[in-house]
Structure formats: C-alpha cells, structure tokens
Amino acid sequence: MSSKLEARQKARQDEIITAARRCFRSHGFHAASMSQIAAEAKLSVGQIYRYFSNKDAIIEEMIRRIIDNRIAEMSGKAQVDAIPQILAWRVTLSEDDDALMLEMSAEATRNPQVAAMLAQADARMFENACANVKRDCPHLSDERIRCCVEVVAVMMEGTFYRRLTPQKVPPEQLEKLYREITTMLFTAR
Template sequence: MSTKLEERQKQRQDEIITAARRCFRASGFHAASMSQIASEAKLSVGQIYRYFSNKDAIIEEMIRRIIDSRIEEMQGKTLVEGMPQALAWRQTLNEDDDALMLEMSAEATRNPQVATMLIEAESRMFANACAHLKKQFPHLSDEHIRCCVEITAVMIEGTIYRRLTPLKVPSEQLEPLYQDILNMLFSAK
C-alpha cells in the first residue's frame, strides 16, 4: 500500500509530465526549457528537479509511459484485429502520443541519450509484440514472427507519418490491400 507521500510524489510527477507534454508539443523537445515546463506546471524549476534530474529524465519517463500504454492496449487483442481498417483510415490510439513520438525521433537525431531511450523503448515494444504474436500464431517460426512484427511496425509508423498529409487514395480501396498484406504475413510458414 502506498503512503500519502508516495501518492503525492506520483501526482507531482504526473503534473510535470502533463506540463512537459504541452511544452514539447508547442516548442519541440530541443526548444522547450525547464523554466517553461515549470511555468506550465505552476512549479519552480527547483521543484521539478526534485522529481526529475534533467529534461532527458522527463523525456525518458514520457517514452516509458507511452510504450507502457501501447503495450497495455495490445493485451487482450489480436494484433491484426482491426488493423487493415486502422491503417487504411489512418486511425490512431492516441494522436498526442504519436506526435510526441515523432518529436522524440527528431530529438534523437540531435541527442544521443534520447536516441538510446528510443532504441530501448522500441526493443521493449518489439519483444512484447513478438511474444504477443507468438501466442496468436504458434505455428509460425520465431524468425517469421520477428519479420511480421518488423513489417507491421513499418506499416504502423509509416501511417503515423503519412497522417500529416492528405490521403491520396480512398480508404475503401486501401483496406482490402492491407488485409491481403496481413493475410500473407500471417499465413502458415
């Protein structure tokens, strides 16, 4: 059972993360300062440093939460259930998380620590997706499962990026093609 102090610390961290998300969306990771985050959180910079050692620690916690949320969303669902529709219609679980992950990718090109965080987060997500798919498709080899996860990740991440531009082809035409791709990926090998 958590103490009141632990609950208060968790609440403060949540407030800081929420404020940081707003600042990062408005200014980008590189341009957002600790003083902006503090102002948005209605705290002093010193108070923020009690909970996070630096801006990279805030980014790391943000990445962890986004990945945890995506892994949790994956549980109890078949990975391919609804995917053709989601890809064709460019649906998303969380538009804000998608935008922040794109921003983190840009920051990773400038900041090796953020690049390392993203690599570790992606590895965790990849391993979880492989384990999840193996339960659904036990007849597929581990190598084939890894290939399926890689191709699926490319389709999902590409769709996230493509959401920034107008759709060039009707979703109704794309959906059966995505279904064909997924059927081919997960057929017996």
C-alpha cells in the same frame, strides 16, 4: 515512505509530465526549456529537479508512459486481424502521443541519450508485439514472427507520419490491400 506521500509525489510527477507534454508539443523537445516546463507546471525549476534530474529524465518517463499505454492496449487483443483496419483508417490510440513520438524521434537525431531511450522503448514494443503474434499465430516460426512484426512496425510508423497529410486513397480500398499484405505475411510458408 507513506502512501499519502507517494501519492502526492506521483501527482506532482504527473503535473510535470503534463506540462512538459504541452511545452514539447509547442516548442519541440530541443527548444523547450526547463524554465518553460516549470512555468507551465506553475512550479519553480528547483521543484522540478526534485522529481526529475534533467529534461532527458522527463523525456524518458514520457516515453515509458506512452509505451506502457501502447503495450497495455495491445495485451489480450487479437492484433493480426485488426492491422488492416488500423492502417487503412489511420486509427490511433492518441494523436498527442503519436506527435510526441515524432518529436522524440527528431530529438533522437541530436541527442544520443534520447536515441537510446527510443531504442529501448522500441525493443519493448517489438518483443511484446512478437509475443502477441505468437499467441495469435502459433503456426509461424519465431523468425517469421520477428520479420512480420518488423514489417508491420514500418507500416504503422509510416502511418503515424502519413496522418500529417490528407489521405489520397479511400480507406476501404486501402483496407483490402492491407488485408492482402497481412494475409501474405502471417501465412506460414
């Protein structure tokens, strides 16, 4: 396949994903239809099916892109020291991605295929986070690293949800507490 054709196909897939993101944010995954996505992308439904076999394939590509972006952002950076600030100040790479991940989680309660996609994405994120912690904290056992990553994942995911509500405690105070928690987590015993 020529690189010009590949570039055109990639651009069309990007347009479809962008349209789907808007539809999913407006209507939710479950309620958004392929015809709505097609209208948003200014394509026919048949044209979309040339690039994606169904709505789940669009969701799968969206999840892959979000996770790839998050993994790329985590790579090469010292993550452990940044965790308290990220949590306390509710820092996000993309509010839109966070909202879509919440939507996907809701869809996963109804759709076993989406649940499987999220489980696979979570496994990728988890293994990548473990590798980063191992790099930053070589003194910790693999078991301890996995436990730490699980606890931090729960805190991060809770923060995604908590962004929907006003923060009730000053971030400066929370950052101190999160620093205590992460110091305790990442200290070898």
